[in-house]
Amino acid sequence: MRVLLRLWAMCLRLILTSPFYWIPLAVALWAWWRHALSEWVWAGASAAAAAIALSLAMFLECAGGLLERVRLAQAGRLVLAAGSAALLTLSLLMWAAGMMVLR
Amino acid sequence: MTLRRGERLCLYGYSGAGKTTLLRALLGLRPRRDEVVWHIAPASVGYAAQQPRLIPRATVLQQILWCAALHAIPLSVHGSRIHELLEQWGLQAHRRRQVRQLSAGERVRLELCCAMAVASQLLVVDGLLEQLDERTRIRFWEEVDARCARRELALLYATHSAREAELADRVLVLHEGRALALDTPEHLRAHAEVEPIRLEPTSGADKAILQARWQGDGEPHLIIQRTPTMEDVLQALLRRGGLR
Numbered sequence: 313m314r315v316l317l318r319l320w321a322m323c324l325r326l327i328l329t330s331p332f333y334w335i336p337l338a339v340a341l342w343a344w345w346r347h348a349l350s351e352w353v354w355a356g357a358s359a360a361a362a363a364i365a366l367s368l369a370m371f372l373e374c375a376g377g378l379l380e381r382v383r384l385a386q387a388g389r390l391v392l393a394a395g396s397a398a399l400l401t402l403s404l405l406m407w408a409a410g411m412m413v414l415r
Numbered sequence: 416m417t418l419r420r421g422e423r424l425c426l427y428g429y430s431g432a433g434k435t436t437l438l439r440a441l442l443g444l445r446p447r448r449d450e451v452v453w454h455i456a457p458a459s460v461g462y463a464a465q466q467p468r469l470i471p472r473a474t475v476l477q478q479i480l481w482c483a484a485l486h487a488i489p490l491s492v493h494g495s496r497i498h499e500l501l502e503q504w505g506l507q508a509h510r511r512r513q514v515r516q517l518s519a520g521e522r523v524r525l526e527l528c529c530a531m532a533v534a535s536q537l538l539v540v541d542g543l544l545e546q547l548d549e550r551t552r553i554r555f556w557e558e559v560d561a562r563c564a565r566r567e568l569a570l571l572y573a574t575h576s577a578r579e580a581e582l583a584d585r586v587l588v589l590h591e592g593r594a595l596a597l598d599t600p601e602h603l604r605a606h607a608e609v610e611p612i613r614l615e616p617t618s619g620a621d622k623a624i625l626q627a628r629w630q631g632d633g634e635p636h637l638i639i640q641r642t643p644t645m646e647d648v649l650q651a652l653l654r655r656g657g658l659r
Contacts, residue, residue, distance in 0.1 A: 318484040322477070329472045369470075377468025384442060385485040385533070386457050 319387075319394035320401075326369040327398060333365035337406075344410075355407035362402045366395055416587070416597060420536070421566035423559070425583035426573040427645060433592040434573035435465055438541050441571075458486045461534025465541040467526035471515035475506050475525060478514055479532055486533040497532075503554055504528040524551060531558070540572040544579045556582060577645035586645065588652055595657040600645065607643035607651040614639065 327333050340357035343349060370379050370391075382391050418424050426434040440447035442462060469478055479497060483490040490497050501507040504524045509517065517525065523546045530538060538559070547555060562568040572579070580586050581600050588595040588603070596603060614637040616622040622635070629635035643651075 314489045315484045315487050318480055318489075322473075322481045322484070325477070326470070326472070373470060374468050375466070377464070377466075378470060380444060380464075380468055381482065381485055383444065384457065384460065384462055385487075387485045387487070390487070391485070 316390065316394055316397075319391055320397050323366055323391075323395045323398035324401065326373075327362045327365045327402060330365035330369060332368050333361050336361035336364065351407055351410040354410045355403045358406035359399055359403040362399050366398070418537075418569050418571060420569055421563045422585065423563055423570040423572075423583045425580045425586045426571070426589055427575070427577075427580040427583075427586050428589035428649070429575055431591065432575075432589040434575075434589055435541055436592070437589070438539060438571070438573055442539065455536045459534070459536035460539060461486075461530035461532070461537070462539045463527045463530035463541060463543050465543065467522045469514045469522060469525060469529075471513065473514055474511055475501075475514065475517070476510045478525060479529055482529040483532050488533055488535075490532065500528050500532055503558065504531075505551060520546065520548065523547065527555065534568060536567075537569050537571065540570070542573050542575070544572060544574055545576040577649075580645040588649055590649070590653060593657070595649075595652040600648075603645070603648045604643045606655075607647040609641055609643045609647050612639040612641060613637070 337358055340354060340361065343357075344354045370376075370382070382388055426437060428434055436445065439445045441451055442460070443451070443457075470481070473481065476492065476497070479500065480490055480492065498507065501510055504527065506521065506524060506528060509521060514522065514525065523543050527540065527543055527547075530540065544552065544555070559568065559570050563570060570583075572583075574580055583600065585597060585599055586603060587597045596606070615634060616625050625635040
């Protein structure tokens with residue numbers, strides 16, 4: 313469980329420190345404000361941005377070094393579970409923020 | 416070729432000999448034709464790559480903890496093991512710094528530290544040892560020697576440094592993708608002929624003094640028979656085209 317939590321924290325940090333998360337999120341925020349989209353679209357957009365940021369970190373950062381580490385440790389399922397949990401966490405947070413603050 | 420527990424096997428050769436290709440093929444990180452049978456779990460292998468594969472946005476501490484987590488090793492921030500590793504690799508003072516802020520030498524140490532943290536049965540090091548400073552290098556070999564002596568760990572490493580190759584139990588000599596020999600450094604040295612070093616006095620005064628006391632044949636001289644290095648072995652093998 314501790315291992316999974318640590319990988320969840322890793323995925324969260326990789327997403328939250330990536331410009332590939334914040335730039336699409338800013339665009340989605342602007343679109344939501346301009347076109348009055350629903351909270352679900354906003355949550356979906358934030359999940360997509362997070363998925364893009366995490367994938368880019370896995371495949372591109374340090375020339376795919378992280379992916380290589382995952383392959384070598386045969387930890388694909390563990391990282392997939394942790395990454396999915398991180399995406400879900402962020403999407404729920406963004407949805408809640410949309411409901412409470414941005415509405 | 417079999418790598419046994421507690422053994423230190425070195426892949427030695429010049430740049431472009433195929434050391435990295437062979438290591439990566441063995442680890443399943445690139446396609447291979449022949450079969451590799453692992454009697455250990457892949458997660459018990461620590462691999463330090465030639466180009467450190469570190470996450471620039473992570474801190475030193477996070478990098479180590481995340482690597483350990485990938486190998487299902489629950490290292491604790493408050494545990495002693497992580498601090499032992501940081502001390503051993505001279506990274507304790509940098510533990511809160513981001514990887515991108517580290518120097519090239521510190522990144523090499525961090526890559527090796529991550530590999531060491533997860534290597535419970537096999538440590539694979541690709542050409543990083545010659546980049547270590549002397550103090551860290553000595554600490555690395557002390558730790559590896561101790562763990563190999565207890566038969567906890569096997570070491571497989573690639574190097575182009577003759578000095579590092581001498582420290583292996585067995586050496587696989589490679590050249591341009593071909594294996595030239597596989598044997599212990601002692602046996603390999605027996606195949607290398609080295610020219611002895613002949614010293615002769617050059618200045619007139621020294622020569623005259625030595626000439627007066629010299630009891631051997633011809634001009635006074637001193638012959639030093641040096642022990643062949645792995646570089647001599649490689650040169651000899653290249654001349655002969657291998658041991659077979």
